[in-house]
Amino acid sequence: MKYLQPDDIIDMTNAHTNLRIDLVYAHDDNLLFGERIYRPEARLWLHRDLAHVIIVAADLLQAQNYRLVLYDGLRTVDAQEKMLHTKRVQQNSHWLQEPRLLSPPGKGAHPRGMAIDCALETDAGALLDMGTPFDYLAENAAPKHNPAHRDYPGLSAAAKTHRNILHNAIWEGAAGCGVEIMGLPQEWWDYRLPAAVYEQYAPLRDADLPPPMRMA
Secondary structure, eight states: OBOOOGGGEEEOTTSOTTEEEOOGGGSTTOTTTSSOOSOTTOOOEEEHHHHHHHHHHHHHHHTTTEEEEEEEOOOOHHHHHHHHTSHHHHHTGGGGSSSOSSOOTTOSSGGGTOEEEEEEEETTSOBOOOSSOTTOOOSSOSTTTOTTSTTOTTOOHHHHHHHHHHHHHHHHHHHHHTOOOEEOTTOTTEEEOOHHHHTTBOOOOGGGSOGGGOOO
């Protein structure tokens, strides 16, 4: 097992002028949990390989008069554990039954900083129609029942176009950086390094990071 170091992780706050960061879990009105998970001064961090992809994608989108909005990146194990103890999750315990709608703490790409949740807006700051809001949770994750799924058949033409613009920018950014990337099928907003990459690394806890980098 490999171990990530703090200098493997990049603060995206000033990484590119064509990025807007809205760290949703630092707000108490986020759609999924309805309460704050991160500390108010938390920042959005990404593994350097994914950070470079996002910076190139931001360049590509700027040329088309679009801007990337970044919602979440590094999600420490502590933050994942805190999510499971929110009132909303306690009221929906079936979310934790297989097939789970929420990852167990330490699982997935987020606790390695190897996943990004993102959307698109115009350069004037208007969010684009992507078919659902970020963090839309469908009880049935199958493509025909889940509007957030990448293969949902009922998307409007506008939402389909906007998803394709986002997808192409991320994919071209990854190709330009020589990085393999995948989109999580059931969440149009989630792009991540492959499991074969992130599973080589131990997940990060807040205690593994200097105080300014801690999330929860």
